[in-house]
Amino acid sequence: xxxxxxxxxxxxxxxxxxxxxxxxxxxxxxxxxxxxxxxxxxxxxxxxxxxxxxxxxxxxxxxxxxxxxxxxxxxxxxxxxxxxxxxxxxxxxxxxxxxxxxxxxxxxxxxxxxxxxxxxxxxxxxxxxxxxxxxxxxxxxxxxxxxxxxxxxxxxxxxxxxxxxxxxxxxxxxxxxxxxxxxxxxxxxxxxxxxxxxxxxxxxxxxxxxxxxxxxxxxxxxxxxxxxxxxxxxxxxxxxxxxxxxxxxxxxxxxxxxxxxxxxxxxxxxxxxxxxxxxxxxxxxxxxxxxxxxxxxxxxxxxxxxxxxxxxxxxxxxxxxxxxxxxxxxxxxxxxxxxxxxxxxxxxxxxxxxxxxxxxxxxxxxxxxxxxxxxxxxxxxxxxxxxxxxxxxxxxxxxxxxxxxxxxxxxxxxxxxxxxxxxxxxxxxxxxxxxxxxxxxxxxxx
Amino acid sequence: xxxxxxxxxxxxxxxxxxxxxxxxxxxxxxxxxxxxxxxxxxxxxxxxxxxxxxxxxxxxxxxxxxxxxxxxxxxxxxxxxxxxxxxxxxxxxxxxxxxxxxxxxxxxxxxxxxxxxxxxxxxxxxxxxxxxxxxxxxxxxxxxxxxxxxxxxxxxxxxxxxxxxxxxxxxxxxxxxxxxxxxxxxxxxxxxxxxxxxxxxxxxxxxxxxxxxxxxxxxxxxxxxxxxxxxxxxxxxxxxxxxxxxxxxxxxxxxxxxxxxxxxxxxxxxxxxxxxxxxxxxxxxxxxxxxxxxxxxxxxxxxxxxxxxxxxxxxxxxxxxxxxxxxxxxxxxxxxxxxxx
Numbered sequence: 207x208x209x210x211x212x213x214x215x216x217x218x219x220x221x222x223x224x225x226x227x228x229x230x231x232x233x234x235x236x237x238x239x240x241x242x243x244x245x246x247x248x249x250x251x252x253x254x255x256x257x258x259x260x261x262x263x264x265x266x267x268x269x270x271x272x273x274x275x276x277x278x279x280x281x282x283x284x285x286x287x288x289x290x291x292x293x294x295x296x297x298x299x300x301x302x303x304x305x306x307x308x309x310x311x312x313x314x315x316x317x318x319x320x321x322x323x324x325x326x327x328x329x330x331x332x333x334x335x336x337x338x339x340x341x342x343x344x345x346x347x348x349x350x351x352x353x354x355x356x357x358x359x360x361x362x363x364x365x366x367x368x369x370x371x372x373x374x375x376x377x378x379x380x381x382x383x384x385x386x387x388x389x390x391x392x393x394x395x396x397x398x399x400x401x402x403x404x405x406x407x408x409x410x411x412x413x414x415x416x417x418x419x420x421x422x423x424x425x426x427x428x429x430x431x432x433x434x435x436x437x438x439x440x441x442x443x444x445x446x447x448x449x450x451x452x453x454x455x456x457x458x459x460x461x462x463x464x465x466x467x468x469x470x471x472x473x474x475x476x477x478x479x480x481x482x483x484x485x486x487x488x489x490x491x492x493x494x495x496x497x498x499x500x501x502x503x504x505x506x507x508x509x510x511x512x513x514x515x516x517x518x519x520x521x522x523x524x525x526x527x528x529x530x531x532x533x534x535x536x537x538x539x540x541x542x543x544x545x546x547x548x549x550x551x552x553x554x555x556x557x558x559x560x561x562x563x564x565x566x567x568x569x570x571x572x573x574x575x576x577x578x579x580x581x582x583x584x585x586x587x588x589x590x591x592x593x594x595x596x597x598x599x600x601x602x603x604x605x606x607x608x609x610x611x612x613x614x615x616x617x618x619x620x621x622x623x624x625x626x627x628x629x630x631x632x633x634x635x636x637x638x639x640x641x642x643x644x645x646x647x648x649x650x651x652x
Numbered sequence: 653x654x655x656x657x658x659x660x661x662x663x664x665x666x667x668x669x670x671x672x673x674x675x676x677x678x679x680x681x682x683x684x685x686x687x688x689x690x691x692x693x694x695x696x697x698x699x700x701x702x703x704x705x706x707x708x709x710x711x712x713x714x715x716x717x718x719x720x721x722x723x724x725x726x727x728x729x730x731x732x733x734x735x736x737x738x739x740x741x742x743x744x745x746x747x748x749x750x751x752x753x754x755x756x757x758x759x760x761x762x763x764x765x766x767x768x769x770x771x772x773x774x775x776x777x778x779x780x781x782x783x784x785x786x787x788x789x790x791x792x793x794x795x796x797x798x799x800x801x802x803x804x805x806x807x808x809x810x811x812x813x814x815x816x817x818x819x820x821x822x823x824x825x826x827x828x829x830x831x832x833x834x835x836x837x838x839x840x841x842x843x844x845x846x847x848x849x850x851x852x853x854x855x856x857x858x859x860x861x862x863x864x865x866x867x868x869x870x871x872x873x874x875x876x877x878x879x880x881x882x883x884x885x886x887x888x889x890x891x892x893x894x895x896x897x898x899x900x901x902x903x904x905x906x907x908x909x910x911x912x913x914x915x916x917x918x919x920x921x922x923x924x925x926x927x928x929x930x931x932x933x934x935x936x937x938x939x940x941x942x943x944x945x946x947x948x949x950x951x952x953x954x955x956x957x958x959x960x961x962x963x964x965x966x967x968x969x970x971x972x973x974x975x976x977x978x979x980x981x982x983x984x985x986x987x988x989x990x991x992x993x
Contacts, residue, residue: 293700293702296696296699296700296961297699297700298961332968336699339699339700375907376907378770378906378907379906379907380903380906381903381904381906413695414688414691414692414694414695415688415691415692415904415972416968416971416972417695489727493725493727494727495675495726495727496679496727496729497679497707497709575711578679578681578707578709580709580710580711581681581707581708581709581710582687582690582691582694582707582708582709583705583707584694584695584698584705585677585698585704585705593676594675594676599677600677600679600707612881613684613710613878613879613881614688614881615688615880615881615900615901615904615905616904617904617905617908
């Protein structure tokens, strides 16, 4: 007792051992917290730096300007400009015409090389023959004239301009020869080979393993947009209706308790489970098309629903009961109360939840594996066709395209995959920024 | 009220969309080894024909064939790619679901190569080296004992003293089967371990063979369940590692990998097509004959796939790493006449 009382009179200015210990504990805790934050930020920085250093070059592409003749003897032997006959000449035929055009151009410019003609032709992308064929078939009057056009170059030559390929690695690489790099340098000096912004990376469809330089995200972006539309138009009304009913109308009994627990549990179910469910219900039972954004969107809807209902209910709950009481007090029905007063006030919170739910759905890959969306798709899916119905044509999605490209053998796809991640991140950033904006702008606090 | 109306109309639209499910593109699924070839052909097909580009999915030979055997109809796939021949069991499952007429098309051969990091030692392997390196039991002085080899020099004194570390395809890959049968089992035979095991099992060859192919589990051999890109990443991280790759993958990454010889033969399109290089396998695709008249472009796609311009020795598939089939002519005939299995 006496020892205690002497301690009680210790000065506030002089820290005793116990205070010192407590202060040290606090300092240590702060240091731990700060370390945790720094580790998190460092991990994020490493991730972003690696993605951006690998991927930013996907937004640039090397192209080659060629002036070439389009010989009638090769492209339309009959000379009748009949499209059906002209289509018989395949891209293999066009690639020869194009290759010879390049060789002629090198002769004209006086660029000497000891490469074989075949190796010179390979400077051009395999996609370029298809580009030329499309142009000629669209305008047959070009045949017999001399045209100047821009073509993609081979992925390895493109890599040379982006620092991925150099002479040392070209010596070892079977797919590129140092002589091709010499030609590329000479063409660059003449201003005919240049690297420019690559809009096709965002708009063009995927390309096969032999043409990494032509691969784009067009189909994947379109597929993702379609799926988000399905999720938005199905999950939003269903989710909001469910949460309004549960929050405002449902009796509080055992059954609603069970439903409530189930919704929380469903939000934590691994997403692949929804893929299995989607395969069974939408493809095997309802006979929807495989690989279609409709099925993908519905599967993602199932996955997103609980993640929308939970924040929507929280938003409804946060509207003060006095608002309801006042509306009911002046004679509004319960339905009018909800739709005229409670819902408008809860809307910003609900929308925030919806947008964050959509963001999660946008980045989801696992359930799409099971419903055939991890595929090589080159045709842009139409939103509606008489045959395939609404959103019924095959497509891929952004995260799936990343997954696809990381599995390809050609190292140039590493750049493409990282570029696709950047596009996905930009989309997510926009959606989250929109959610924050809505919350800041419209949310009311009581 | 408007929300309720929207909900109902949305559901109605979805139901409508489901009632029409016609499809005008060819749908392909299956082996991830065949995937790059199939997508190269699909791309060229879409460019040169008026039909839409076929949709090609991967997922493995077994899952592709399983989906192939789900039945007939427009929401099932038309073509299954496989890095092995269809099994008796699968043909039966197909028949039960109504898929009775199947056309088997062999597109060519795929070589399996053993490659290490470009900066490391050079290797010349034989099947018995791989058996002695990776099998969990080996024959020493007439008895089967647990494998304790730790370096390649232990396995074969002419090899460098480099720690044993192999990255091999996981069991879900078709490549693993070929590796086991053509390399490990072969090594088991040549080292005499197979005879010893057959004797130990009282003449039960099947049991002896499966014992032969049991690999050690002490971390020397690592199963890679992902793709070759993962194997490559593991080798880049561990220069002692030796990986099992498809020839096409190696040919696309010759600036990072050096290939080992097998029984003195360097793997290449030529040595595989001549049959000198021992570790190769045929690649197939299977067509549902009943879909030929329903899905526009299906037959054109199949014929285009095996045409000389595509699958021939100078075509894009050979350029990518497929070893073209010397009997391509008979395959073309088989597709043209729709000869069923």
